[in-house]
Amino acid sequence: CYSMYNLSCFVEYLMGSKKYLIVILVSMLSTTGLPYIAYLLLGIGAHTVSGGISGVIFGIIGAIGALYLFYPTQLRDIARNLGMNVLLMLFISFIVPTISLSGHVSGMIGGFVSAYIILYITKRKRQKFFYSS
Template sequence: MKNQLLKQYKRAPVTSVLIALCVVIYVISFLLYGEEMNVYEGMAFGGYNPVFVQLNHEYYRLITANFIHFGIIHIAVNCYSLYGIGMFIESSLKPKKYCIVLFISALATTGLPYLLYLINGFEANTVSGGISGVIFGLIGALGALALKYRDIFLDVFRQLAPNLLLMLFISVVVPSISLSGHVAGMIGGFIATYIILHIHTYKKKSKYSDLVN
């Protein structure tokens, strides 16, 4: 078991650390509030609410909200999903670029809904948290990879498409799930990965040009 965990960590160190961080934070919330947190406890523990961000300038919530979970099923489903797609995207992008995509996805998950709140008061009374927006960001990253390298990643994206549609459907029909956070995370992950891939391609072309000139 120990060797298996070590092998998985070596394959995807960033994903492993991210899952461990979510678990540790959940254990702390469990010790403080029990198996499930209510919205007030979630706010006290770093959950996202646009009113608190604006009026109290608690901008840290734009990031901390991504790492809290409201119950055992919530964190179990998210960590399982993160493990599945996270290891694949990390091995495809490599850790440094992967970390950038994770950060942009996390920031977009709360940042884009916050911008909508500033414009029209969007979801002023909601409290949200969880790593699922980042997971959707990684799905967006896979979409960017499939767009850039169709011969390698398009089949993988097609295989995941039914699951993606199901997750989006659940986000729509279940009121407690943040559809805006999921969509925002996916947009952030797609844009971040698309830009990273184009920068990488530009650098390779520039290097080749320097060699031949």
């Protein structure tokens, strides 16, 4: 919960409350939804549970990854420090069989994709506004 609080405050400050809420909701849904879809289509992950707050934390980390793509110079140090932690967390998720690797990766994918789409749309609206003026 401590990491959730720290990362959430940062992402909410950068994206705004409404956009941050969308990222959280998509991360929650993808943490459970993507592994379920993989089970239905491929039959993998039949004996795992992939719901939990850790998937949302990975979703927030994914959102920071999307923010880094849009603002690389401003977020370089944060991304570098967070990158090593993510690799360690994914390694632990892979090694410990009771931790849902698919839930963590799915949450990260959901957070990244939702934040990327939001940031892309926001950037396009800004460009359209400035070019039309």
